[in-house]
Amino acid sequence: MTGTQRPMEEMFRALQERAKELQCLYQVDELLHQSAPSTPEILAGVVRVLPPAWQYPAICRARIVVGGTTYASDGFVETAWSMRSPVHIQEESGGLVEVVYVEETGKSDEGPFLKEERRLLDAVAERLGRFLEHAKLRQAFDALATAERVGSAGPEPWRVILDFLRRTDEALLVRIARKMINHLGWLGVREAVAVLHQMNVEETPEGEEMTADNRPLTRIGRDPAKARIEETFHIAAEVLGDDEIINLVQKWIREDKARFLVTTLGDPDAGLDEVAEAIRRYHHLGPGVTELSMAARKGIRVALIEHFFTDQLEFINAAKNHLDIEDFYDVVQHVVSPPRTRGKLGGKSAGLFLASRILHRAGADNPRLREIRVPRTWYVTSDSIVNFIQYNNLEDIYS
Numbered sequence: 425m426t427g428t429q430r431p432m433e434e435m436f437r438a439l440q441e442r443a444k445e446l447q448c449l450y451q452v453d454e455l456l457h458q459s460a461p462s463t464p465e466i467l468a469g470v471v472r473v474l475p476p477a478w479q480y481p482a483i484c485r486a487r488i489v490v491g492g493t494t495y496a497s498d499g500f501v502e503t504a505w506s507m508r509s510p511v512h513i514q515e516e517s518g519g520l521v522e523v524v525y526v527e528e529t530g531k532s533d534e535g536p537f538l539k540e541e542r543r544l545l546d547a548v549a550e551r552l553g554r555f556l557e558h559a560k561l562r563q564a565f566d567a568l569a570t571a572e573r574v575g576s577a578g579p580e581p582w583r584v585i586l587d588f589l590r591r592t593d594e595a596l597l598v599r600i601a602r603k604m605i606n607h608l609g610w611l612g613v614r615e616a617v618a619v620l621h622q623m624n625v626e627e628t629p630e631g632e633e634m635t636a637d638n639r640p641l642t643r644i645g646r647d648p649a650k651a652r653i654e655e656t657f658h659i660a661a662e663v664l665g666d667d668e669i670i671n672l673v674q675k676w677i678r679e680d681k682a683r684f685l686v687t688t689l690g691d692p693d694a695g696l697d698e699v700a701e702a703i704r705r706y707h708h709l710g711p712g713v714t715e716l717s718m719a720a721r722k723g724i725r726v727a728l729i730e731h732f733f734t735d736q737l738e739f740i741n742a743a744k745n746h747l748d749i750e751d752f753y754d755v756v757q758h759v760v761s762p763p764r765t766r767g768k769l770g771g772k773s774a775g776l777f778l779a780s781r782i783l784h785r786a787g788a789d790n791p792r793l794r795e796i797r798v799p800r801t802w803y804v805t806s807d808s809i810v811n812f813i814q815y816n817n818l819e820d821i822y823s
Contacts, residue, residue, distance in 0.1 A: 445544045448477030452548055456555045463559055467495045470552065474523055478541060483527045490519035490556060501526060507537045509549035513557050521549045582669040586657060594650075600676050602649040605656045607672065608663070615659045623648040678715035682706060685749075686720070689727035696765045696805065699731050700756035707753040721749065728752050733774035743774075746782050760804045767805030776801060 451473040455466050467488050474486035475497060487496035490511060505525040510517050523545060525536055533539040589597040605623070608616030649656070660669055688694050688702040716724070725744050732755060733739065755777060761767065769777075780798040787794040813819060 442540070444477045445540060448473055448544065449547060452551055456551055463556075464493070464495070466555075467552075470521075470548070471495050471497055474521075474548070477544060478523060479532075479538060480525060480529055480536075483525050483529070484523055485526060486521070486523045488519065488521050488552065490552075499526065500524070505529070505536050507534065507542065507545055509545045511549050511556065512553045518553065518556060521545060521552060582657070582666055582673060585670065585673055586653070590653075596677070596680055597653060598650045599680060600673055601653045601656045603676050604660055604672065605649065605652070608656075608659060611663070613659060613663055615662075616656075619652060619655060619659070623652065675715055679717070679720070681709060682716055682720075682724075685724065689724060689731065694731075696731065696759070696761060696767065697763070699728070700759065703728075703749075703752050703756050707750065724749055732769050733777075734768065734771070739774065743778050746778060746785065751777075751781050755803060758802045760802055761808055762805070762811035765805050765807055767807035769803045770806055773801075773803045777803075 452470055455461075455469045455473070458466065461469070467490065471486045471488055475481050475484035478484040485497040485500040487494055487500050488511075489495075501524070503524045503526055505528065506522060507524075508520050508522045511519040511521060513519075523537075523541075529536040534542055586597065589600070605616055605619055609620050657669070664672075685702045685706045688698055691698075722744060725747055726740055728749065729740050729743050729747065732752065733743070755769075759769070776798070783793055783796055783798070787796075
């Protein structure tokens with residue numbers, strides 16, 4: 425065999441492996457987009473098409489584990505030669521997809537597996553996650569449609585909504601249950617207050633006491649409200665009407681749509697670019713999609729002022745009464761800053777921005793104020809000049 429033939433054979437073998445992987449992805453996509461077979465039949469089909477795509481198909485087996493159910497190739501056994509990829513459903517682990525060799529082979533990039541096979545398995549896991557997420561949504565929408573057809577003969581409408589959330593976004597359901605039990609506690613419902621006290625006990629890690637020294641308790645990995653969803657809404661049904669429960673749940677769902685903005689602003693390590701991206705996302709949600717209480721809006725306004733301008737109380741107390749969240753969208757469209765900036769926009773920018781918003785709102789009642797023009801403005805962060813000097817190696821002439 426000549427030296428030229430050997431590289432050619434290696435190239436053809438590599439091309440054959442890539443062709444097998446592409447064929448596998450094509451077959452997986454074809455299975456996942458079929459409408460007639462059931463989910464178990466589709467997952468069993470995916471298990472069948474995986475082994476032929478691997479380097480040694482004769483000794484390769486596959487399995488998918490989802491929701492406690494396993495779909496596996498004939499002869500599948502757990503071995504030391506395994507490659508796994510998690511299947512995420514709504515950003516949480518919902519199972520796994522795995523391939524194994526039942527006999528030892530030569531070493532490669534990841535044990536006996538090629539790096540391309542890792543990418544293939546991750547791609548299949550991602551597709552499975554999207555498919556299973558859509559399947560959950562279809563089941564939930566079917567339940568809603570059934571409830572609408574049944575009408576008054578079926579369960580209470582709010583129970584249907586809770587079941588829909590349980591199927592589609594359980595984390596949101598837990599947050600709503602927490603809000604409901606707090607709401608009932610504020611109303612003075614004795615059963616709700618008792619549940620709140622019990623939840624406080626459950627939130628205290630074992631071995632720690634609520635009356636201990638003034639220090640933070642160890643964080644626990646679960647929300648006690650999750651185990652009390654049914655109890656919470658059973659209490660709510662005793663004291664609130666169906667319409668009132670539905671209105672509260674809908675209100676809290678709209679509030680939760682802005683949760684990403686609150687989370688970003690509450691992160692002390694969040695840079696101005698991350699805050700700006702959260703503001704753009706909030707803006708593009710459009711009017712009517714979110715609903716924030718007056719207290720929440722004020723808290724967000726104060727946090728935005730601190731992130732962009734200053735933490736001086738005198739300025740914050742004046743500005744928070746004249747600025748709204750949407751006003752900052754115009755600011756982020758005109759900010760000049762280095763990547764991952766930690767700087768602020770400075771006093772002149774803050775004063776000009778606040779003055780322009782005061783004039784804009786006052787102009788609604790005073791036509792003469794509408795004629796005042798604010799110059800087109802770009803806002804430069806305080807660390808931009810330092811970044812400019814470092815980027816252009818001007819430290820020697822900077823004084």
